[in-house]
Amino acid sequence: GYPNEACGVLAGDLSAREGGRPVRFHGLRNAADSPYRYEIDAQEQLDTQLAIEDAGEVVWGIFHSHVATPAEPSPTDVGLAFYPDSLYLICSLADEVAPEVRAWTIRDGVVAEVPLAVG
Template structure:
């Protein structure tokens, strides 16, 4: 089961809320199943309904993870007005089946809802996670 350190989760939510009403994105990395590092990546689409990670920042984060012996555990993004489930685009663009995809709905900004999914070959499966 994925475990996310509470301060990392809080920082991730802050990053997502600070971009509101636009979608925001990034990675959580760590060893084994413990996410203990946050990588905030700019959304170059600057859109309230879609995201595309800045490729330079994305590569820099991936190199940093590799240099530290970490894995990309979570690919996250916000749905500022939408559901906490993956969109068709999210499913089509899920290129890392080993990662967990976390979607944070900001529909109620005071109580964001985060759900995690495994997405592989167009199949979506909700997965469990916990704060530690």
């Protein structure tokens, strides 16, 4: 977490692409220990994926923060987007008073914003 990028996975009843809803958040350690990028440890990612599947859930979304940049996917984020059925949620902490969270689909390098509804 802060001052480094934070990251995690949201589990859902169905994929975001299928209209599912998030039901559980799995906070994960940023193995990169960096304020400029995140990296999920491969074993922690596998363990989380198995726990999600064991619960009868799917990966609904991938979350990470941007410490000093907008809540928009960076070229690195796009290049490392391997879950086309999931949403990518990015929280910008650039404005400490008003953090911003935005959601995106990233499929085959094509990025599209998705409106977020909380409630």
